[in-house]
Amino acid sequence: MIAIIPARYESVRLEGKLLLPLAGKALILHTLEQASRSTHVGRILVATDDKRIAEVVEGAGYEAIMTASDHESGTDRIAEAASTFDDDSIIVNVQADEPLIDPVAIDLVVEAMLSDPEILMSTCCEVITDPSDVTDPNVVKVVIDKQGFARYFSRSPIPFPRDAVAKHGSLEAALNNEDKLVLGFRKHLGLYVYRKGFLMRFAGTARSELERTEMLEQLRALDMGAGIKIVETKPGSMGVDTRADYDAVKAIMEAAV
Numbered sequence: 693m694i695a696i697i698p699a700r701y702e703s704v705r706l707e708g709k710l711l712l713p714l715a716g717k718a719l720i721l722h723t724l725e726q727a728s729r730s731t732h733v734g735r736i737l738v739a740t741d742d743k744r745i746a747e748v749v750e751g752a753g754y755e756a757i758m759t760a761s762d763h764e765s766g767t768d769r770i771a772e773a774a775s776t777f778d779d780d781s782i783i784v785n786v787q788a789d790e791p792l793i794d795p796v797a798i799d800l801v802v803e804a805m806l807s808d809p810e811i812l813m814s815t816c817c818e819v820i821t822d823p824s825d826v827t828d829p830n831v832v833k834v835v836i837d838k839q840g841f842a843r844y845f846s847r848s849p850i851p852f853p854r855d856a857v858a859k860h861g862s863l864e865a866a867l868n869n870e871d872k873l874v875l876g877f878r879k880h881l882g883l884y885v886y887r888k889g890f891l892m893r894f895a896g897t898a899r900s901e902l903e904r905t906e907m908l909e910q911l912r913a914l915d916m917g918a919g920i921k922i923v924e925t926k927p928g929s930m931g932v933d934t935r936a937d938y939d940a941v942k943a944i945m946e947a948a949v
Contacts, residue, residue, distance in 0.1 A: 693802060695733045695784040696773050697723060698766035699749075701742035705934050710745060710788050712938060715945040718748050719932060722791035722945075729795035732802040733784060739773035764899070765909050767884075771895035774888055782806075783891055785884040789932040791941060797883060797925040804921045805885045812890035813913055814921040815842075817878040821927055823867035826877050830933055832908060834880040834922060842920040845880055845908050878922075881929050884910075890918065 699720060703709050710720040720738070727736050737755040740746050741763070746756040763769045767785065774783050782805060784798060797816055804814040817834050825831040829847040837843050844850060849863060856866040856873055867873055886894070893916075900915040902908075913920055932938050 693732045693734050693782055693784060694774070694777065695727050695730070695736045695786050695798070696770045697727065697736070697738045697786045697788045698769040698773075699738050699740040699742070699745050699788040700766075700769075701740075701745055703933075706932065706938060709932055709938065711748060712932075714791060714942055715948075717752070719791050719938075720745065720749065720788050721752050721754075723786065723788055723793060724749070724752070724754050726791065726793045726795055727784075727786045727798060730784075730798040730802070731795075732799050737773065738788070739769045741769075767891070767909055768895050771891055774891060777888055779888060781888040783886045783888055785882075785886065787882040787931060790882070790929065791932065792928065792930050792944070793883065794925065794928065797881070797923075797929070800923045800925060801883055801885050804923045805887070808921075811921045812887050812918050813894075814885045814923065815910070816881050816883055816923045816925045818881060818925050818927045818929060820874055820877040820879050823864070823874045825879060826867060826874060827863060832880040834878050836878065836922045840922055842910070842914065842922050844914070845906070845910050847906055847908070849877065851876070878924070879929075880910075881925070882931065894918075 699710055711718045738749045739757055739759045741759055741761040749756040759769050759772045770785050801814050801816050805811050826849045832845055833850050834845045835843040835850050857863050860866040860869050900912045902911040930941055932941055
């Protein structure tokens, strides 16, 4: 089992975030440490286009490979890194900006893949407990069918609680007045497991209209007709997209020391 962490230095909202200090080391090193605690992952490497990231990763004793600088997504970068792997490889895509990622979540998503040879792609979600996450477009929501596969991913609030909104006048008011309403939403986490053959086909498929509209590459997989198995994990994940996210994660880590 091979985990690949796609890592770019540039970031629209927080440039250089992967090298920002957290509890005495670069953010990306915390992600690597957490991923290395997965019981299923036997090899971890960082796929990057930036020598500064590669130097930090290798300096800490981890593996890094240089990839092209023109990839449109992390999945494209992972596909390049995985292109020489055995055809029956299973690839774990761990987001570099998830220093608090739970190794148990990685194991659960891998086990979902291993449980059924027909599953080509798996990922995870967690129940939303903060009402502000429901309306935050940076928090991706997912709707799941009865078989545990994704129906749709969106930056919008899905499923939309029409009756509650009609009763209270707005979604925000409904969420504030009905405590249990928020628990009907699921936050998608950017952790994926692919079979290599599907990963290569996915990366070689043109971006779909839905993907471009929502800017969510997993919608390309749904448009391709692939079922995406969803595993629900315990709440607590926090990615670092903005300075506020970084400050929040930094506070959590410093409090734990």
